[in-house]
Amino acid sequence: MSSQQSQTHLESESQSAQQLTTKSREHSQSSQLGDYIDDSIDRAAERIGAVWPIHSFVTANPLSGFEDHPFHEAVAEAERLFGGRGYPTPAVFRQAWENGQISPEILADELESHGIDGDPETLLEELADADAAQAAEADTDPATEAVDRVLSKWLAAFVDEGRAAWPMPDRDEGFYAAWRAVAPLDSNVPCDDSKALPETALEALESILTDAPESRWTDIAEHHLAALPGWTGLIKQRAADDTDPWQTEYPITLREYLAVRLMLVDLLDAPLELETKSDSAEETTLETEPLADCWLTAWERSYRERLLANIDTSVTDPSTAGDNARPAAQFVFCIDTRSEIIRRHLEGQGGYETHGYAGFFGVPMRYQGHDSAAETDACPPIVDAQHRIVDQPAEADDDVAARERWTGLTTATRKHFKQLKTHAVAAFPFVEGAGGAYGSAMATRTLFPSTVAKLRRAVDERVPSPGEVCTPTLEAHEHDDHTHADHDLPQGMTFEEKVSYAETAFELMGWTEFARLVVFTGHASHTTNNPFGSSLDCGACAGNAGGPNARVLATICNDENVTAELRERGFHIPEDTVFLAGEHDTTTDEITLFDGDVPESHHEDLEQLRADLERAQAGAAAERLESMTDADDPDPETAVEEVERKSADWAETRPEWGLAGNASFVIGPRELTEGENLDGRAFLHSYDWTTDAEGDALEAILTGPLVVTQWINSQYYFATVDNGVYGSGSKVTQNPVGNVGVVQGNGGDLMTGLPLQSLKIDDDQPYHQPLRLSTVIHAPLERVTDILSRHDDVTQLLDNDWIGGLTVIDPEQDNQAFHYQGDLEWDSPVAPAMN
Numbered sequence: 001m002s003s004q005q006s007q008t009h010l011e012s013e014s015q016s017a018q019q020l021t022t023k024s025r026e027h028s029q030s031s032q033l034g035d036y037i038d039d040s041i042d043r044a045a046e047r048i049g050a051v052w053p054i055h056s057f058v059t060a061n062p063l064s065g066f067e068d069h070p071f072h073e074a075v076a077e078a079e080r081l082f083g084g085r086g087y088p089t090p091a092v093f094r095q096a097w098e099n100g101q102i103s104p105e106i107l108a109d110e111l112e113s114h115g116i117d118g119d120p121e122t123l124l125e126e127l128a129d130a131d132a133a134q135a136a137e138a139d140t141d142p143a144t145e146a147v148d149r150v151l152s153k154w155l156a157a158f159v160d161e162g163r164a165a166w167p168m169p170d171r172d173e174g175f176y177a178a179w180r181a182v183a184p185l186d187s188n189v190p191c192d193d194s195k196a197l198p199e200t201a202l203e204a205l206e207s208i209l210t211d212a213p214e215s216r217w218t219d220i221a222e223h224h225l226a227a228l229p230g231w232t233g234l235i236k237q238r239a240a241d242d243t244d245p246w247q248t249e250y251p252i253t254l255r256e257y258l259a260v261r262l263m264l265v266d267l268l269d270a271p272l273e274l275e276t277k278s279d280s281a282e283e284t285t286l287e288t289e290p291l292a293d294c295w296l297t298a299w300e301r302s303y304r305e306r307l308l309a310n311i312d313t314s315v316t317d318p319s320t321a322g323d324n325a326r327p328a329a330q331f332v333f334c335i336d337t338r339s340e341i342i343r344r345h346l347e348g349q350g351g352y353e354t355h356g357y358a359g360f361f362g363v364p365m366r367y368q369g370h371d372s373a374a375e376t377d378a379c380p381p382i383v384d385a386q387h388r389i390v391d392q393p394a395e396a397d398d399d400v401a402a403r404e405r406w407t408g409l410t411t412a413t414r415k416h417f418k419q420l421k422t423h424a425v426a427a428f429p430f431v432e433g434a435g436g437a438y439g440s441a442m443a444t445r446t447l448f449p450s451t452v453a454k455l456r457r458a459v460d461e462r463v464p465s466p467g468e469v470c471t472p473t474l475e476a477h478e479h480d481d482h483t484h485a486d487h488d489l490p491q492g493m494t495f496e497e498k499v500s501y502a503e504t505a506f507e508l509m510g511w512t513e514f515a516r517l518v519v520f521t522g523h524a525s526h527t528t529n530n531p532f533g534s535s536l537d538c539g540a541c542a543g544n545a546g547g548p549n550a551r552v553l554a555t556i557c558n559d560e561n562v563t564a565e566l567r568e569r570g571f572h573i574p575e576d577t578v579f580l581a582g583e584h585d586t587t588t589d590e591i592t593l594f595d596g597d598v599p600e601s602h603h604e605d606l607e608q609l610r611a612d613l614e615r616a617q618a619g620a621a622a623e624r625l626e627s628m629t630d631a632d633d634p635d636p637e638t639a640v641e642e643v644e645r646k647s648a649d650w651a652e653t654r655p656e657w658g659l660a661g662n663a664s665f666v667i668g669p670r671e672l673t674e675g676e677n678l679d680g681r682a683f684l685h686s687y688d689w690t691t692d693a694e695g696d697a698l699e700a701i702l703t704g705p706l707v708v709t710q711w712i713n714s715q716y717y718f719a720t721v722d723n724g725v726y727g728s729g730s731k732v733t734q735n736p737v738g739n740v741g742v743v744q745g746n747g748g749d750l751m752t753g754l755p756l757q758s759l760k761i762d763d764d765q766p767y768h769q770p771l772r773l774s775t776v777i778h779a780p781l782e783r784v785t786d787i788l789s790r791h792d793d794v795t796q797l798l799d800n801d802w803i804g805g806l807t808v809i810d811p812e813q814d815n816q817a818f819h820y821q822g823d824l825e826w827d828s829p830v831a832p833a834m835n
Contacts, residue, residue, distance in 0.1 A: 510688020522546025
């Protein structure tokens with residue numbers, strides 16, 4: 001090789017090395033930039049609440065990302081970000097004031113403590129004027145609206161969960177890649193060639209964000225994630241759930257979502273950053289917040305005083321309360337507010353004892369029914385499922401065969417009709433041929449819903465339910481870790497786990513005696529043509545029916561080996577005690593008993609129980625019906641027929657109230673509230689402080705059920721205060737999308753909360769009173785304080801006013817009431833009103 005060639009070779013190698021170094025540096029810089037972008041997205045997403053698919057509706061605080069801030073600051077920031085109001089309208093306050101729901105003395109005390117002068121009427125007028133001024137500030141940008149419209153359309157197509165006959169192509173490549181491929185085909189997107197768009201989501205974000213200072217990236221991301229908080233919340237929840245089969249098959253992330261949005265912002269010339277609210281609007285908000293907060297707090301305090309007046313403060317030791325006679329039966333209901341009504345009517349039949357416990361009955365499981373292809377997590381969102389439970393027929397008999405024949409027939413029929421209706425060719429002759437039959441069926445369902453209800457009942461009586469013919473398989477898998485090869489959860493549970501779940505349940509409720517029949521009663525709702533059906537099911541079971549969990553715990557407790565071990569641990573369970581499961585239909589107040597394993601020795605008890613349950617249903621149905629209609633004191637005999645009609649009527653916008661009206665959480669023995677009508681507004685959790693020396697049971701309640709009920713309460717609060725932003729508007733104008741949610745009209749953001757019909761009697765008359773949760777605990781003050789001192793997440797909810805108030809009734813101090821003041825401080829004892 002000549003010296004010249006050698007020099008050329010060295011120069012070539014040097015250039016190659018420089019190019020590799022440059023590429024490596026660029027790759028490193030790109031990687032660092034990607035990390036910084038992802039960090040910005042993660043920080044921005046903290047303010048967006050998670051949204052679950054509507055088929056498994058989970059009630060959650062839409063402002064959960066703001067709970068580290070005081071309530072008044074959080075709602076002001078949320079108004080800036082989402083445009084939603086944080087306090088009830090002046091008209092709602094006025095109605096509560098005129099109805100006597102706000103005590104004049106308490107309101108005066110609140111106003112004085114904030115240094116606010118003026119009579120209530122004048123102050124309400126000031127609030128109304130400020131409200132009108134803020135409404136006038138509202139403005140929209142046409143280009144941003146176009147971005148929202150186009151993006152929502154493609155999001156709905158991508159996240160579809162099996163409803164679309166013709167799914168969006170290339171979904172398995174991820175959201176950005178799928179959208180990039182179809183963007184040139186969208187007439188609303190000015191793009192003729194997908195190759196003109198960045199190849200990856202990260203490149204798309206880099207191309208837009210690098211034009212703005214890095215210090216602004218988080219704010220920009222927050223603005224665009226908050227533009228469609230419903231879709232953002234769904235993506236956030238779905239991306240975090242590594243067990244979601246749809247996410248596994250068709251992945252979508254906030255990075256991809258934001259990349260598509262910013263590409264549309266660029267293509268449609270929409271503003272990249274948020275325009276700040278005018279100074280006058282900011283001043284108006286700051287001036288009216290203390291006044292609105294005074295009205296709300298006074299309303300909450302007024303309710304809490306009435307609640308405390310209904311509590312029997314003569315109960316100090318629950319074990320000595322009552323006549324100590326063995327109850328005819330014991331029922332364990334969910335703490336759900338709807339249980340308060342049926343519990344009261346059942347207790348009125350005499351001889352029955354009822355308890356409250358979280359409706360998943362402490363069993364964190366993923367459940368699959370015998371005739372279902374899908375699995376569901378039957379536990380609260382704050383709890384991870386620990387076991388996979390599958391229903392299997394107990395034995396091959398006539399009931400099992402009847403169930404399987406019916407399931408096979410209905411499944412095949414639905415599949416056949418769906419194929420005919422969606423087939424490109426067969427759809428037209430099918431409509432022509434079947435139009436008359438469909439028309440007749442529609443007319444019957446519309447004009448004669450009672451007939452449909454009777455037909456459904458007749459089918460239910462002839463075809464056994466899964467709970468009647470199946471048994472949950474609880475035995476652990478043969479492998480050491482008893483994990484099924486096809487699933488990430490243990491199949492069944494070990495003996496120690498069974499004992500633990502039963503022991504925990506009885507400890508949390510403070511049980512010291514057992515009746516001949518103990519019924520774990522889950523709950524579910526049965527409605528027709530109702531996209532929000534799962535919102536009426538058990539919130540503790542993640543928007544699913546609670547019957548399966550009840551059957552699991554009953555099966556555990558009927559295990560002779562488990563019962564023997566519980567006796568060794570101090571639970572005096574008589575030999576004649578039998579555990580069974582039931583399910584409370586909250587629409588009709590019917591309680592179905594799953595009693596196939598009850599021995600003949602208890603059949604007489606069962607017959608009496610069934611008769612009493614029917615009478616309790618009639619009374620509860622009449623009370624519930626009165627709250628939904630103008631009827632005064634409805635006839636119990638006809639009330640059951642009417643609520644059954646409501647459950648079968650596909651035109652019924654309000655089949656039941658759900659948890660509307662919820663306002664309080666009472667933790668203590670039933671004796672505190674027994675015999676009192678709490679109007680279905682209180683969550684009731686059984687607790688006996690005398691059986692909980694270490695405070696472990698109370699700690700579990702405060703860190704679990706209390707947090708979940710606060711979520712539920714906040715969902716109802718914000719959906720009532722601003723239904724357009726935090727709710728879902730009227731059912732009349734809603735359209736279901738992809739089996740994941742609803743939109744208003746033909747597109748737009750995924751609505752995140754409850755519809756108007758779940759909250760208001762009519763346009764001008766609210767049913768749900770938007771109050772933050774008042775909590776009452778019957779336990780030693782020192783014990784409660786100690787628990788709160790060790791759980792900052794719970795204390796934060798109290799100190800930041802996300803819970804409307806905490807009162808401890810201390811049985812060690814003559815049941816004196818102590819009100820929480822913040823920072824683990826309590827006010828001076830308040831003398832209780834003896835009942």
